[in-house]
Amino acid sequence: xxxxxxxxxxxxxxxxxxxxxxxxxxxxxxxxxxxxxxxxxxxxxxxxxxxxxxxxxxxxxxxxxxxxxxxxxxxxxxxxxxxxxxxxxxxxxxxxxxxxxxxxxx
Numbered sequence: 001x002x003x004x005x006x007x008x009x010x011x012x013x014x015x016x017x018x019x020x021x022x023x024x025x026x027x028x029x030x031x032x033x034x035x036x037x038x039x040x041x042x043x044x045x046x047x048x049x050x051x052x053x054x055x056x057x058x059x060x061x062x063x064x065x066x067x068x069x070x071x072x073x074x075x076x077x078x079x080x081x082x083x084x085x086x087x088x089x090x091x092x093x094x095x096x097x098x099x100x101x102x103x104x105x106x
Contacts, residue, residue, distance in 0.1 A: 006032055006054070010092050024099060031095045038086040043079075049097040050076045056091030060084075069093075 004022050009032055018034040035058070051058060052074040060067040060075060061084045067075050077083050 041084045047101045052094045054092045
């Protein structure tokens with residue numbers, strides 16, 4: 001067992017888009033992501049994914065609406081749903097998804 005120091009990971013990061021697996025819990029992984037800017041539209045045909053914002057604001061664009069997540073708010077994207085994430089400022093979030101998920105989409 002090892003302590004996971006998320007603030008240290010955030011402080012050491014120099015990229016606008018960063019994604020790192022922190023730990024595996026059964027068949028899922030917990031990832032930290034540091035994002036700024038816009039990601040491409042994609043979907044995951046076989047897996048749900050959960051986003052939880054720690055700092056900043058994450059916008060999740062769906063085909064018919066945009067979800068705005070602020071610190072301490074989360075949202076689950078159901079498998080098969082076309083979406084993209086974007087952040088107007090540096091945003092730090094946790095993601096929970098299966099270890100099989102391809103972050104760039106299926």
